[in-house]
Amino acid sequence: MTDPSTQYSTVFGSLHDYDKGGVEAIDDDPRNYVFSNMFEVAESAAVWEKVAVAKNMEYVLEAIRADGISPWRVTPHDEFALVMDGEVVVELIDPADQLVDPSASGSRAVEGEPAGTKMGRIVAGHGHMAMLPAGRCYRFIADSPSVILLQTIEGPDTVYRWSEICQTS
Amino acid sequence: MSSTETGTTTNEHGYRSFVIGGFSFERDEHFVHIHWPTGRHVMAADVFLKALMRDVSWNFFYGIVNFDAVFGTMNHYGNVDMFAGRYNAAYRKAELDHQENFGHDDLMACFKEILADWTNADFDPFASPQETGTPFGPKKGDNQTAVNRTRVLANRMVGVPGDEATRSDENGFPKNRMFADVDQTEPAVHAEPGYEQEVAAFNLFAYLSRSDVTWNPSVVSVCRESLYCPTTEEFILPVIHGNDRVEWFVQLSDEITWKVEDRETGAMRATVVMKAGDCAAMPADIRHQGYSPKRSMLLVWENAAASLPDLIASGQAPTVPVSF
Numbered sequence: 001m002t003d004p005s006t007q008y009s010t011v012f013g014s015l016h017d018y019d020k021g022g023v024e025a026i027d028d029d030p031r032n033y034v035f036s037n038m039f040e041v042a043e044s045a046a047v048w049e050k051v052a053v054a055k056n057m058e059y060v061l062e063a064i065r066a067d068g069i070s071p072w073r074v075t076p077h078d079e080f081a082l083v084m085d086g087e088v089v090v091e092l093i094d095p096a097d098q099l100v101d102p103s104a105s106g107s108r109a110v111e112g113e114p115a116g117t118k119m120g121r122i123v124a125g126h127g128h129m130a131m132l133p134a135g136r137c138y139r140f141i142a143d144s145p146s147v148i149l150l151q152t153i154e155g156p157d158t159v160y161r162w163s164e165i166c167q168t169s
Numbered sequence: 170m171s172s173t174e175t176g177t178t179t180n181e182h183g184y185r186s187f188v189i190g191g192f193s194f195e196r197d198e199h200f201v202h203i204h205w206p207t208g209r210h211v212m213a214a215d216v217f218l219k220a221l222m223r224d225v226s227w228n229f230f231y232g233i234v235n236f237d238a239v240f241g242t243m244n245h246y247g248n249v250d251m252f253a254g255r256y257n258a259a260y261r262k263a264e265l266d267h268q269e270n271f272g273h274d275d276l277m278a279c280f281k282e283i284l285a286d287w288t289n290a291d292f293d294p295f296a297s298p299q300e301t302g303t304p305f306g307p308k309k310g311d312n313q314t315a316v317n318r319t320r321v322l323a324n325r326m327v328g329v330p331g332d333e334a335t336r337s338d339e340n341g342f343p344k345n346r347m348f349a350d351v352d353q354t355e356p357a358v359h360a361e362p363g364y365e366q367e368v369a370a371f372n373l374f375a376y377l378s379r380s381d382v383t384w385n386p387s388v389v390s391v392c393r394e395s396l397y398c399p400t401t402e403e404f405i406l407p408v409i410h411g412n413d414r415v416e417w418f419v420q421l422s423d424e425i426t427w428k429v430e431d432r433e434t435g436a437m438r439a440t441v442v443m444k445a446g447d448c449a450a451m452p453a454d455i456r457h458q459g460y461s462p463k464r465s466m467l468l469v470w471e472n473a474a475a476s477l478p479d480l481i482a483s484g485q486a487p488t489v490p491v492s493f
Contacts, residue, residue: 006346007349008346008347008348008349008350008463008464009350010347010348010350010351010378010422010423010463011422011423011424011444011445012374012421012422012445013444013445013446018444018445018446019444019445020444020446020447021420021424021441021442021443021444021447022441022442023439023440023441023442023449024439024440024441024442025438025439026437026438026439026440027436027437027438027439028429028438028439030439031489031492031493032450032452032489033439033441033449033450033451033452034448034449034450034489034490034491035441035447035448035449035450036447036448037444037446037447037448038419038446038447038448039446040446053419053448054417054419054448054450054470054490055490055491056395056414056415056417056470056471056472056490057472057474057477057486059392059393059394059395059472061417061419061448061470077392077393078325078326078390078391078392079392080326080390080392080397082373084421084446090370092364092367092368094364117361118361119360119361119364119367119368120358120359120360120361120364120368121359121368122356122357122358122359122368122370123356123357124356124370125352125354125356126352126374127351127352127372127373127374127375127421128355128356128370128371128372128373128374129326129370129371129372129373129389129390130356130369130370131325131326131329131367131368131369131370131390133367136367149419151390151392151395151397151470152392153392153393153395160491162491162493163493166493
């Protein structure tokens with residue numbers, strides 16, 4: 001059995017401190033593994049840009065560089081924001097009108113602040129996951145550069161740049 | 170489909186023997202012996218039980234669960250192939266491979282009986298090697314609590330009122346020794362009256378630091394058919410998972426090395442080293458096994474769409490997620 005006195009350090013990554021692995025091909029094309037690092041992606045992304053780092057048919061995971069106050073968005077389905085670095089405040093509004101078709105996929109930008117009822121707010125730090133509920137509006141606020149990994153479906157603002165972010169050889 | 174018959178007598182080591190279709194299973198103090206009409210196979214008891222535990226708990230999972238390079242199951246979602254040598258180039262060439270199809274419930278019932286009978290009191294097949302006792306020796310009691318664990322399957326998200334609960338000392342999930350340094354602070358959630366069901370958040374890293382099992386992806390959030398299945402990993406993935414769809418890994422902490430082989434033949438295709446923040450796809454035509462030197466946090470991301478295996482098998486969908 002293990003020695004309980006042994007001390008271990010858990011290694012997380014961040015925008016300013018990450019170490020990237022890689023694909024060591026034996027009989028394959030490294031591009032088949034679509035290998036990237038979300039912190040490296042966020043490091044070079046524009047603020048609030050939604051860069052896909054994983055895709056499975058219509059579903060995507062987006063790396064988002066959070067800094068300042070994001071535009072408001074509305075989502076037709078639940079999304080989930082995992083804070084991988086920094087701290088992000090999530091503000092939620094129940095819109096007075098239906099702003100998105102519930103059968104649509106991917107979140108949409110909302111012009112200005114949506115009319116409706118304030119639902120509440122979440123202060124999410126490192127490793128915290130926040131639900132962005134279906135049919136509701138949300139925005140992010142980050143006082144310093146942070147990284148969000150967003151579980152969602154591809155939408156009009158999803159950015160694809162696989163050849164720039166992935167290992168190719 | 171093949172028939173089921175399970176033995177009721179015990180051998181000199183105290184273990185029951187089992188027969189299902191043309192396959193028979195026996196164990197002694199150290200090994201599991203598998204026979205089928207064209208061959209036989211021997212596996213270390215710990216390797217077999219740890220793989221069997223996953224196959225049972227995961228309901229035969231997505232695609233192929235290789236117990237090792239010879240024996241395993243392939244899920245057809247309602248019925249299941251059990252095979253020996255089917256995905257091994259040498260067995261195929263020698264025409265010694267064997268495969269039978271079983272009803273899901275029949276094979277599951279048989280596997281559960283084997284797991285219950287062959288798991289001794291000191292051994293937890295889900296635990297890391299340093300956190301459990303020995304699986305070896307003559308039969309010594311059982312460990313029903315361990316082998317009957319249920320997999321966490323959140324409906325919306327862990328921590329949402331009425332959904333799967335977060336973990337704490339109070340509900341029996343102490344921090345793992347290798348995650349003692351993981352911050353346990355929960356997010357500040359301020360819900361206006363009437364919105365308590367929708368304004369929700371939880372500390373995923375703290376939740377994972379309190380997992381009592383290894384290599385056991387469990388659903389924590391659901392975006393239609395997109396499932397976040399994070400898991401904590403230590404030592405070696407006890408199965409070699411053969412994909413029937415693209416699967417994604419996001420390394421949340423520490424490091425895992427993946428050996429990637431051709432799904433059909435077992436020929437090596439690549440080694441993938443993943444560190445915190447790395448994202449990598451596992452194509453639909455490979456099989457993979459992970460090695461995690463320190464307990465690590467891995468986000469396994471699945472697309473649970475039922476149509477995917479047929480679309481990929483028929484060539485209507487590619488085996489890789491994107492082309493660039």
